[in-house]
Amino acid sequence: MTVAPDPSGPRARRSIRSRALPGLALLALLLSGCTFHMENYTGATKQGHLIYRLFQGFDIVALAIGVFVWALIFWCILAYRRRHREHWPPQTHHNLPWEVAYTTIPVLIVGVLFGYTYVAENSVNKVVANPDNVMTITAFQWGWKFDYNLPDGGKAEVISDPNHYGTFELPDNQVTRVNLVTADVVHEFDVPEFDFERYAQSGVVNTFDLTPTKTGTFIGRCAQFCGLHHDLMIFYVKVVQPAQFQTWVQQLERPTT
Amino acid sequence: MTLLAERRPAAPHEEPHEEHRRGLLYWLTSTDHKVIGKNYLVTTTIFLLCGGLMAMFIRVQLFWPNSHFTTQETFNQLFTMHGTVMLLLFAGPFAFAGFANYIVPLQVGAPDMAFPRLNALSYWLFLSGGIIMLSSFLVAGGAASFGWTAYAPLSDSLNSPGAGADLWVVSLFLTGFSAIFSGINLVATTFALRAPGMTMFRLPIFTWNMLVTAILILIAFPVLTSALVMLYFDRHFHTHIFEVAGGGAPILWQHLFWFFGHPEVYILALPYFGIVSDIIPVFSRRPLFGYRGMVFATLTIAGLSTGVWAHHMFTTGVVLLPFFSAMTMLIAVPTGIKFFSWIGTMWRGAIQFKSPMVWAVGFLVVFLAGGLSGVILASPPLDFYTNNTYFIVAHFHEVLIGTTIFGGFAGLYFWYPKMTGRMHREWLANAHFGLAFIGFWLQTTPQYVAGLHGMPRRIAIYQPSDGWTSLNRLSSIGAWCIGASFLFFLWNMWISWRKPVPAGSNPWDAGSLEWATSSPPPHHNFHSIPPIRSERPVWDANHPDLAELEEPRIPAEVGSGPSGNGHGS
Numbered sequence: 001m002t003v004a005p006d007p008s009g010p011r012a013r014r015s016i017r018s019r020a021l022p023g024l025a026l027l028a029l030l031l032s033g034c035t036f037h038m039e040n041y042t043g044a045t046k047q048g049h050l051i052y053r054l055f056q057g058f059d060i061v062a063l064a065i066g067v068f069v070w071a072l073i074f075w076c077i078l079a080y081r082r083r084h085r086e087h088w089p090p091q092t093h094h095n096l097p098w099e100v101a102y103t104t105i106p107v108l109i110v111g112v113l114f115g116y117t118y119v120a121e122n123s124v125n126k127v128v129a130n131p132d133n134v135m136t137i138t139a140f141q142w143g144w145k146f147d148y149n150l151p152d153g154g155k156a157e158v159i160s161d162p163n164h165y166g167t168f169e170l171p172d173n174q175v176t177r178v179n180l181v182t183a184d185v186v187h188e189f190d191v192p193e194f195d196f197e198r199y200a201q202s203g204v205v206n207t208f209d210l211t212p213t214k215t216g217t218f219i220g221r222c223a224q225f226c227g228l229h230h231d232l233m234i235f236y237v238k239v240v241q242p243a244q245f246q247t248w249v250q251q252l253e254r255p256t257t
Numbered sequence: 258m259t260l261l262a263e264r265r266p267a268a269p270h271e272e273p274h275e276e277h278r279r280g281l282l283y284w285l286t287s288t289d290h291k292v293i294g295k296n297y298l299v300t301t302t303i304f305l306l307c308g309g310l311m312a313m314f315i316r317v318q319l320f321w322p323n324s325h326f327t328t329q330e331t332f333n334q335l336f337t338m339h340g341t342v343m344l345l346l347f348a349g350p351f352a353f354a355g356f357a358n359y360i361v362p363l364q365v366g367a368p369d370m371a372f373p374r375l376n377a378l379s380y381w382l383f384l385s386g387g388i389i390m391l392s393s394f395l396v397a398g399g400a401a402s403f404g405w406t407a408y409a410p411l412s413d414s415l416n417s418p419g420a421g422a423d424l425w426v427v428s429l430f431l432t433g434f435s436a437i438f439s440g441i442n443l444v445a446t447t448f449a450l451r452a453p454g455m456t457m458f459r460l461p462i463f464t465w466n467m468l469v470t471a472i473l474i475l476i477a478f479p480v481l482t483s484a485l486v487m488l489y490f491d492r493h494f495h496t497h498i499f500e501v502a503g504g505g506a507p508i509l510w511q512h513l514f515w516f517f518g519h520p521e522v523y524i525l526a527l528p529y530f531g532i533v534s535d536i537i538p539v540f541s542r543r544p545l546f547g548y549r550g551m552v553f554a555t556l557t558i559a560g561l562s563t564g565v566w567a568h569h570m571f572t573t574g575v576v577l578l579p580f581f582s583a584m585t586m587l588i589a590v591p592t593g594i595k596f597f598s599w600i601g602t603m604w605r606g607a608i609q610f611k612s613p614m615v616w617a618v619g620f621l622v623v624f625l626a627g628g629l630s631g632v633i634l635a636s637p638p639l640d641f642y643t644n645n646t647y648f649i650v651a652h653f654h655e656v657l658i659g660t661t662i663f664g665g666f667a668g669l670y671f672w673y674p675k676m677t678g679r680m681h682r683e684w685l686a687n688a689h690f691g692l693a694f695i696g697f698w699l700q701t702t703p704q705y706v707a708g709l710h711g712m713p714r715r716i717a718i719y720q721p722s723d724g725w726t727s728l729n730r731l732s733s734i735g736a737w738c739i740g741a742s743f744l745f746f747l748w749n750m751w752i753s754w755r756k757p758v759p760a761g762s763n764p765w766d767a768g769s770l771e772w773a774t775s776s777p778p779p780h781h782n783f784h785s786i787p788p789i790r791s792e793r794p795v796w797d798a799n800h801p802d803l804a805e806l807e808e809p810r811i812p813a814e815v816g817s818g819p820s821g822n823g824h825g826s
Contacts, residue, residue: 192711
């Protein structure tokens with residue numbers, strides 16, 4: 001047995017290229033399935049929009065790497081098939097420069113991704129010293145209670161449960177501080193169009209700021225499985241102009257306690 | 258060691274009937290690693306079909322908005338049991354107990370596992386645990402319905418009363434011990450029973466990965482097992498470990514569960530990486546490119562995997578985001594090294610697309626998608642958007658189907674001739690692949706979109722106004738394609754059982770030691786072992802001219818060589 005010569009003569013090359021076409025078509029088909037970066041919500045809050053922009057960056061990097069590696073795999077499939085029984089390829093065990101390259105380049109890419117992540121997560125999680133409104137959201141099986149601390153010292157509340165999905169309002173372009181707690185099991189506050197979720201857990205008060213930048217009504221849900229009627233923990237959040245918000249919040253029912 | 262009388266070498270046409278006839282007693286009492294390995298493979302494949310059937314029902318329920326195919330409670334039980342059965346009764350034991358048991362002793366040139374009786378105990382614990390798990394559907398109130406993650410306090414006696422939840426805990430306790438015993442056995446076998454000449458750096462990558470997996474099992478499973486004991490005590494003896502009211506902390510469950518759960522993900526993945534690392538060189542007619550890099554990548558993945566558990570808890574607000582994010586992203590690096598090693602092996606090779614290679618390349622293509630969305634999820638802000646949505650569901654199904662189905666069935670078709678002495682039908686194996694591959698993309702891609710459109714996981718009912726209907730329909734059709742593809746598998750097994758085609762000892766012209774013995778191997782595995790001078794001793798023996806092309810990578814060093822072992826060959 002002898003080692004066959006490298007088959008990549010000009011003729012072999014041409015046939016590889018012609019055979020590469022269906023492969024590339026298949027690749028395009030696969031990639032067309034990966035348009036999920038087009039499907040992101042843009043984030044209807046200041047914080048959510050930061051998340052959206054970070055997501056765009058990650059999508060581009062992930063797709064670029066994906067296309068590159070898939071292309072390498074498909075190239076191998078198409079170009080390096082066994083030609084005949086006595087086709088013995090070179091028995092290469094390793095190649096140090098290549099191995100160093102494919103170790104260090106990913107480290108650098110990960111470093112850049114981590115840097116952007118670090119900056120974004122600090123902005124998203126930042127809570128300002130003087131929020132315009134303060135509210136407490138309490139999750140329970142299976143609904144939500146939205147309590148506003150009013151400037152006059154009073155309190156107002158909205159309740160959402162499976163019999164009646166409630167709507168709470170937020171003022172546009174103002175900072176609303178949210179303290180998130182649970183009355184029983186773990187729940188997760190989730191407003192998809194804010195690109196934002198946070199757990200409500202017993203023993204923990206989670207605090208975050210929401211600064212809506214778009215008026216409208218958005219659906220909210222519980223994302224963490226919490227028992228029988230998990231799928232009915234729906235609520236709505238309506239972002240309105242600050243003046244309209246004040247009128248609305250003043251006419252809310254005030255709990256007697 | 259209890260070792261049975263030597264079986265006579267396989268005569269493929271009559272041997273299965275022979276085995277069948279003396280089946281039950283032999284099967285019940287055997288401590289032969291090959292019998293136990295096959296037991297595990299058959300049992301876990303049955304669990305795969307059970308878990309898959311549950312998935313089919315889940316996808317029927319989600320096919321229509323506002324669907325009433327099942328009740329909500331049944332749906333909750335179905336996805337809880339689907340997750341538990343697939344992860345803990347199929348994906349893990351299929352590899353670290355099934356393949357590892359059968360293949361590792363053969364690859365290191367040993368006559369059996371280090372502790373054959375412990376091995377048998379491990380199997381029977383696993384089988385009992387599995388039967389307990391599935392039988393929990395039969396008790397009053399039905400099976401556990403708190404999700405496979407069993408978050409406290411949903412899993413306490415107040416929120417999840419009933420025997421189903423207790424059976425879930427007890428079952429995982431038993432299978433947890435089974436896994437720990439398998440881990441001990443694998444570590445001992447790899448370290449102590451290697452044949453003369455089989456140095457650590459001549460071990461096939463599959464065995465390396467099984468060794469590292471076994472070490473991860475010994476790190477992770479005791480944590481799960483003790484957390485389960487705590488949960489059981491909370492449920493029955495009022496210990497309040499996970500209850501705020503009694504001074505406990507529910508968040509502790511998440512920490513303990515994921516400290517098990519994330520190494521577990523690599524316990525599920527590494528064996529299948531190992532399988533693929535063994536298959537690709539064989540069908541590319543080349544040695545594995547960057548063998549040592551591959552070993553160190555595996556060790557790095559294992560090391561990092563013990564420091565990433567809280568990436569499941571980014572939205573809890575109580576974990577150090579930058580640390581867990583950085584550790585998680587770093588895992589992409591050794592995983593990338595593996596990808597480039599596999600591609601480097603195929604590069605300029607002479608690739609032959611036999612069914613194991615088709616499945617292995619399929620694994621590369623699909624696992625990449627899951628890996629890339631994993632890097633997205635490693636970034637906490639992006640997790641704030643996608644946590645607990647179908648985006649996550651799509652991610653981990655890509656990763657897990659990629660490894661356990663594509664990697665696992667690559668391995669099954671690769672070693673099936675070795676284990677049974679007969680060939681499967683290539684076209685059926687390829688048809689199985691084709692349908693599963695199409696189903697895979699059809700199932701997972703719409704789930705990413707549904708997740709980004711806000712669909713939370715684990716919901717039984719959605720509304721037409723949510724806009725997820727067509728996405729769920731595509732996904733259901735995809736899942737059913739994957740389910741249907743297993744009919745080809747069952748047909749294949751049936752045909753090869755009824756109409757055997759003898760395989761011979763080395764049908765793929767493979768290089769590692771298991772191909773040096775007959776198919777199936779005799780009772781103590783080897784009548785003789787070829788000299789071991791590289792990680793491909795059988796290839797060296799069959800292709801001496803090509804073996805000379807190897808650089809002398811491993812000088813005959815002193816001291817780090819093979820340990821003596823009991824079989825005295």
